[in-house]
Amino acid sequence: MDQNIAPLAARRSGPLKGRTRVPGDKSISHRSLILGALTVGQTRITGLLEGEDVINTGKAMRALGAAVERTGEGAWRVNGVGVAGFATPAAPLDFGNSGTGCRLVIGAVAGCPVTATFDGDASLRTRPMRRVLDPLERMGARASSVAEGGRLPLTLAGARDPVPIVYEPPVASAQLKSAVLLAGLAAPGETVVIEQEASRDHTERMLRHFGATVRVENEGAHGRRITLTGQPELTPAPITVPADPSSASFPLVAGLIVPGSEVILEGVMLNPLRTGLFATLREMGAAIEELDRRDEGGEDIADLRVRACALRGVTVPPERAPAMIDEYPVLAVAASFAEGTTRMRGLKELRVKESDRLAATVAMLRLNGVDVEVEGDDLIVHGRGRAGGGGLVATHMDHRIAMSALVMGLASEQPVRVDDTAFIATSFPGFVDMMRRMGGDFG
Ligand code: S3P
Numbered sequence: 214m215d216q217n218i219a220p221l222a223a224r225r226s227g228p229l230k231g232r233t234r235v236p237g238d239k240s241i242s243h244r245s246l247i248l249g250a251l252t253v254g255q256t257r258i259t260g261l262l263e264g265e266d267v268i269n270t271g272k273a274m275r276a277l278g279a280a281v282e283r284t285g286e287g288a289w290r291v292n293g294v295g296v297a298g299f300a301t302p303a304a305p306l307d308f309g310n311s312g313t314g315c316r317l318v319i320g321a322v323a324g325c326p327v328t329a330t331f332d333g334d335a336s337l338r339t340r341p342m343r344r345v346l347d348p349l350e351r352m353g354a355r356a357s358s359v360a361e362g363g364r365l366p367l368t369l370a371g372a373r374d375p376v377p378i379v380y381e382p383p384v385a386s387a388q389l390k391s392a393v394l395l396a397g398l399a400a401p402g403e404t405v406v407i408e409q410e411a412s413r414d415h416t417e418r419m420l421r422h423f424g425a426t427v428r429v430e431n432e433g434a435h436g437r438r439i440t441l442t443g444q445p446e447l448t449p450a451p452i453t454v455p456a457d458p459s460s461a462s463f464p465l466v467a468g469l470i471v472p473g474s475e476v477i478l479e480g481v482m483l484n485p486l487r488t489g490l491f492a493t494l495r496e497m498g499a500a501i502e503e504l505d506r507r508d509e510g511g512e513d514i515a516d517l518r519v520r521a522c523a524l525r526g527v528t529v530p531p532e533r534a535p536a537m538i539d540e541y542p543v544l545a546v547a548a549s550f551a552e553g554t555t556r557m558r559g560l561k562e563l564r565v566k567e568s569d570r571l572a573a574t575v576a577m578l579r580l581n582g583v584d585v586e587v588e589g590d591d592l593i594v595h596g597r598g599r600a601g602g603g604g605l606v607a608t609h610m611d612h613r614i615a616m617s618a619l620v621m622g623l624a625s626e627q628p629v630r631v632d633d634t635a636f637i638a639t640s641f642p643g644f645v646d647m648m649r650r651m652g653g654d655f656g
Contacts, residue, residue: 221645222630223622224654225602228473228521231651235461237262237287237454238482239640240387240415241512243270243314245452247321248419249291250279251298251398252447258289260454266311266639273318276302277329287454296447297325297399305330305366310337310567310610310639313388315365316345317416320392323354324399325371332366336567336610342367345392348380352396352404375400377443384562385410385535390439394420394427400443409436412535413486418511423447435532453510455482459539460641461517462490463616464648466543468519469499470550470624475520476651477504483513489529489537490544491517497524497551524551526596531559538562541592542574542617549583550624551596561590567636568609577618580604581629603627612636616644623653 242262247270249256261267263286271281271289278300280292294300299322306329308315315331319342322329332338343363346356353372356363377400382389390406394416397404409432417427417439426442461481468476483491483503491501500522503515524547529537537544541557548555563570571592578585578594582601586593602625606618615631622629637644645655 217635218632219634220630220632221619221634221655222628223619224628224656225625226471226623226652226654229468229471229476229651229653230474232477232479233464233647233651234479235456235464236264236641238457239264239266239459240313240413241454242267243317244415244419245454246270246274246281246291247317247395248423248447249449250274250277250293251296251321252293252423252449253295254293254449256291256293256449256452258291258452258454260287261289262454262457262640263287264638264640264642265309266314269307269309269311270314270318273306273308273314276304276306277322293449296444299325299327301327302329305332308333308337310334310636312337312340312567316388316392317395319345319369320349320395322369322371323349323352323396324375326373328368328370330366330368334610338365340364341565344384344386344389348378348393349396351378352376352400354396377402377404379405379407381407385412386562387412387416391416394439394441397441397443398425398445402443404441404443406439407432407436409433410532410535411435411437411486413484422450422511455509455512455514456480458482458487462540462543463620463644464651465501465517465519466547467620467623467648467653469494469521469524469547472521475518478517480509480514481517483515486536489533490540493527493529493533493537493544494547496527497547498522499524526551526553526555529555529557534559534562539613542570542577542613543620545574545578545592545594546617546621548594548596549578549600549621550598552598553596555594555596557592559590560592566611568611568614570611570614573609573611573614577606577614577621580606581621581625600625601627602629605630605632608633608636610636612639612641616641619655
C-alpha cells in the first residue's frame, strides 16, 4: 500500500455526463487467481481488476508455487499447481487491506499439507478470522495466532488428510462459504455448506467452470445448500471478468444525485446476488435502464443508463443485505438526497468490514448535516433532498467510505473533504480521474 496520505475534497458539480467502464469485479478477480492456481495447466484471465487487493492475492499465489504473469492490461496468465498442490511459502503472505483475499487463501491453504503465515495492514489485523478458522480446524487444519480472536498475523498448518464437513455458517458470508469450499476441494467425499441467506455465488460458478461437481439446492426461504464433490481435477478454462457492480454503484449514485446528470456504465455484472442496490434504488424512484443485456463469461451483464431524478425513502429488508452488503455507505448517501426516511435493516456485518462501516457511515452523514440514527442493527437516514456538506470525513483505511464521501460532495452545498483517498486503489484504481472525466469537481 502506498502510505502517502492523500486528502481530497469533492465540490458541487455541474451535470455528470459520459459513458465509462468501471474496473473488473473484485470478487471474481480474486477467485480467478486462486482457482487458476489450483488447476493443472494454464488459465488466461482478461479484465482482471488490477487493484491492490487482487495484486496481493496474485503475489500469494506465486509464493504458494503457481506461476502468475501479467501479459497486458487486465490480461493475466496463471499456471496452476493442482488441487492440494501448494508449496510452503518462504515468507509471510501479506494481504494488505483485503479480507476477501486473505480468507479465501486461508481456505485454499487449509486443504494442503503446508504451513503459511497470513498478515495484513492495520485494518485487516482488526478483522475477525475465528469465523473461518473454526470450520477449517474441523477439517483438520491447525491455526495459531498470538492476537485475540484468531486475528492476524496467524500461522496456519493445512491438513494432511482434510476431512469433508457439513457446515452451516453463523453469518451470511460468501468469504466464509468460499473458504470452506476451497478447503473441501482437497477432501475426499462431499463438503456441504448450508446458508440460511444466499450469499454471492462466484466460487460455486467458477468451480463448475473449471470442471468441479457442485450441486446447489434451495434451503428455506432465502438459503442454499451447496454440495461440492471433493478431489476433482480442475482443468483450466478462460475467465472474462465483468465490470464490478459494487464499483459501478459510486458513479451510478453520483449520476442520480447530481442534478442534470446522465451516465452510462458499460458491461456491469447483474448477478442477482449482487444487485440489491439497484433494486433498492429503483424502489426509491431511480430510473436505471439496462441496455443490451447479454452474457459475458457465464454472468449476465448490461450497460446501465442512469439519469438524475428525485428519490424517496424506503425500507430495505434485512434479507437483502447479502446482495448489497458493500453498498450501504453509498446507499446512505443516496438516501440523504431522497425525500423521507430510509431504514436499512439488519446491518450487523457492516461493523466488521474494512472499518466499522456502520459507525463510519453515520459519522460521514452527520458531519455533513444529514439527520441519521442507528437502532440496533438498523441504519435510519432522514432524507431532505439535500445535504449541507462541509465535513471532513475520516475514511478509516476504508475505500468504500472514501468513495461514498466523495460522491456525496459532488451534490452537497459545501465541499466534502476526505482525510485519505489512498485506499481507493485497493478496489477502484482511477476512480477520481474517471469521475473527473464525467464532470466531477475535485481538488
Ligand atoms: C466478498 C464477500 C463479502 C464482501 C466482500 C467481498 C467476496 O464479504 O463484503 O467485499 O468476494 O466473497 P462477506 O462474505 O464477509 O460478507
